[in-house]
Amino acid sequence: DAGVIQSPRHEVTEMGQEVTLRCKPISGHNSLFWYRQTMMRGLELLIYFNNNVPIDDSGMPEDRFSAKMPNASFSTLKIQPSEPRDSAVYFCASSSTGATGELFFGEGSRLTVL
Amino acid sequence: AQSVSQHNHHVILSEAASLELGCNYSYGGTVNLFWYVQYPGQHLQLLLKYFSGDPLVKGIKGFEAEFIKSKFSFNLRKPSVQWSDTAEYFCAVGSGGYQKVTFGTGTKLQVIP
Numbered sequence: 001d002a003g004v005i006q007s008p009r010h011e012v013t014e015m016g017q018e019v020t021l022r023c024k025p026i027s028g029h030n031s032l033f034w035y036r037q038t039m040m041r042g043l044e045l046l047i048y049f050n051n052n053v054p055i056d057d058s059g060m061p062e063d064r065f066s067a068k069m070p071n072a073s074f075s076t077l078k079i080q081p082s083e084p085r086d087s088a089v090y091f092c093a094s095s096s097t098g099a100t101g102e103l104f105f106g107e108g109s110r111l112t113v114l
Numbered sequence: 115a116q117s118v119s120q121h122n123h124h125v126i127l128s129e130a131a132s133l134e135l136g137c138n139y140s141y142g143g144t145v146n147l148f149w150y151v152q153y154p155g156q157h158l159q160l161l162l163k164y165f166s167g168d169p170l171v172k173g174i175k176g177f178e179a180e181f182i183k184s185k186f187s188f189n190l191r192k193p194s195v196q197w198s199d200t201a202e203y204f205c206a207v208g209s210g211g212y213q214k215v216t217f218g219t220g221t222k223l224q225v226i227p
Contacts (some may be wrong), residue, residue: 042219105157
C-alpha cells in the first residue's frame with residue numbers, strides 16, 4: 001500500500017518567492033495534518049483537516065501561510081511570500097479517526113529559503 | 115489546550131545500558147498516548163501506543179511504556195539499548211473527537227557502541 005506521499009522532497013527558493021508543498025494522504029484516511037519541524041522549535045502542528053474541512057489552524061504562523069484540502073486525496077500548504085525563517089522540514093500526516101489518532105507520516109519536504 | 119513535556123533533550127548511552135525517557139502531558143480529558151521514533155534522515159514512525167486497558171504497553175524493537183494516570187506520565191523504557199536505537203524519540207498525545215495530536219519537543223538518543 002502507498003503511504004503518505006509528499007512533494008517536493010527538497011525545495012530551495014529565494015526569499016519572497018511562493019512555495020507550494022503537496023500531500024496525498026493514505027486512501028481512506030479522513031484526517032490530515034501539517035507539521036513543521038525545526039531544530040529550535042521541534043515538531044509544531046500547523047493545521048489539521050477532518051473530512052477535508054480545516055478544524056484547527058491556530059498553529060499557522062501568520063497570514064503568509066495557507067493550506068487547502070480540495071478533496072480527500074490532496075492537500076497543499078502554501079507560503080507566500082517565503083522568508084528565510086520558514087526554512088524547515090514540513091511533514092504531512094494522515095490518520096483515520098477509527099484508528100484513534102495513530103498518524104502515518106510522509107517523508108517530508110525540506111524547504112530552504114535563501 | 116493539551117501539551118506534552120519531554121524532560122530529556124539529549125541522552126547518551128552505551129550499548130546494553132537501560133533507557134528511560136520521561137514524558138508528561140497536560141489535558142483534562144481522555145487521551146490516547148503515543149511514542150514515535152525518527153531515525154536520522156527519516157520520517158516519524160509509530161513505536162507504540164496506548165488507548166485503554168493495560169497501562170503497560172509493549173511496542174516494536176523491545177520498547178515499552180507505562181501510562182500512570184495519576185502522574186499524567188507515559189515514560190518510554192528499554193532494558194538494553196543497541197547502537198541501532200540511535201534516533202529521536204517523540205511523545206505525543208491525541209485527544210478530542212477529531213484526535214488532534216500534539217507532540218513533545220523530542221529526545222535525541224545517541225547510543226555509543
